[in-house]
Amino acid sequence: MTLIAALAALTPWMGRAEEVQVAVASNFTAPMRVIAEQFERDTGHKALLAFGSTGKLYAQIRNGAPFSVLLAADDDVPARLEDEGLAVAGSRFTYAIGTLVLWSAKEAFINDRPEVLREQSFRHLAVANPKTAPYGAAAMATLTKLGLSDSVRDTLVQGENITQTYQFVASGNAELGFVALSQVVDDGVIRQGSSWVVPAAYHPPIRQDAILLNKGQENPAARALLEYLQSTEAAKVINAYGYDR
Structure with a gap:
């Protein structure tokens, strides 16, 4: 041509x-x-x-x-x-x-398991607003599934959306938080910090x-x-x- x-x-x-x-x-x-x-x-x-x-x-x-x-x-x-x-x-x-992940910018802080939530060796746990952000609702459902929604209540810091929630954790203002896996993954690998990928059965899809x-x-x-x-x-x-x- x-x-x-x-x-x-x-x-x-x-x-x-x-x-x-x-x-x-x-x-x-x-x-x-x-x-x-x-x-x-x-x-x-x-x-x-x-x-x-x-x-x-x-x-x-x-x-x-x-x-x-x-x-x-x-x-x-x-x-x-x-x-x-x-x-x-x-x-x-x-x-x-989507996939929910409990993530910390600190290495070896979470160790691929939710026990860190029970141990409560943290001051702030970041979640997105469950009323407006589905990942926030999934985070609260996960805490309920783990039987921890009451015990961690005083540590919760709430992001307006999942981006702000991620920023709380990335900046160190919260030691850990529930974010979207997409925010911390690169070519299928979590790029920094430590994490626990929440099983799909812990919250509604x-x-x-x-x-x-x-x-x-x-x-x-x-x-x-x-x-x-x-x-x-x-x-x-x-x-x-x-x-x-």
């Missing part, structure tokens, strides 16, 4: 490139940045990302925020938006299943659903992004950050 013919073939595709505003749960920050870069490279469309707790993103959507796609940290909020007529019926799907919001119905970039999230290329990134599909 000649250069002129190649450019002619590309021009219609490039002319259709659009932008999509995406509300993304905080725990999915790192993988979504990678996926957004690949999405733009592969499709020409650009994803404009806004991160926050799922509860706060839900409130913003209800108040008219200009998002076209929501990537939630649970499956409840997307279903609620669909029921309330704020999202496109039938567009919802699970893009990732963290099914993270995506949905097309009404504002994105006529936006080809929004539909393309949802399709891309289900691709092999996106799956590789999602799995590398410690999620299941």
Whole structure:
């Protein structure tokens, strides 16, 4: 194919490139940045990302925020938006299943077991707000499963979302905390500190659903992004950050 013919073939595709505003749960920050870069490279469309707790993103959507796609940290909020007529019926799907981890920036502090919680040789245990952040709700369910929700209550420090919770621990303001595995893993390996990966049976599944919001119905970039999230290329990134599909 000649250069002129190649450019002619590309021009219609490039002319259709659009932008999509995406509300993304905080725990999915790192993988979504990678996926957004690949999405733009592969499709020409650009994803404009806004991160926050799922509860706060839900409130913003209800108040008219200009998002076209929501990537939630649970499956409840997307279903609620669909029921309330704020999202496109039938567009919802699970893009990732999250993993909760008890993590400390200190080496050998946790030793791959939850006994550190019973020993309580710490002053602060960080959790995300369980009312707005599904990982926070999973953390509280884990403490209940361990029979420790009352005994550790006075040590809890609450992050507004899972990003702030991670920052509490990474900075040393909390000796340990419940965070998303995606925040501390690199190519399947926890990159620093010490940790205990919480068994899935200790809390309800963290099914993270995506949905097309009404504002994105006529936006080809929004539909393309949802399709891309289900691709092999996106799956590789999602799995590398410690999620299941």
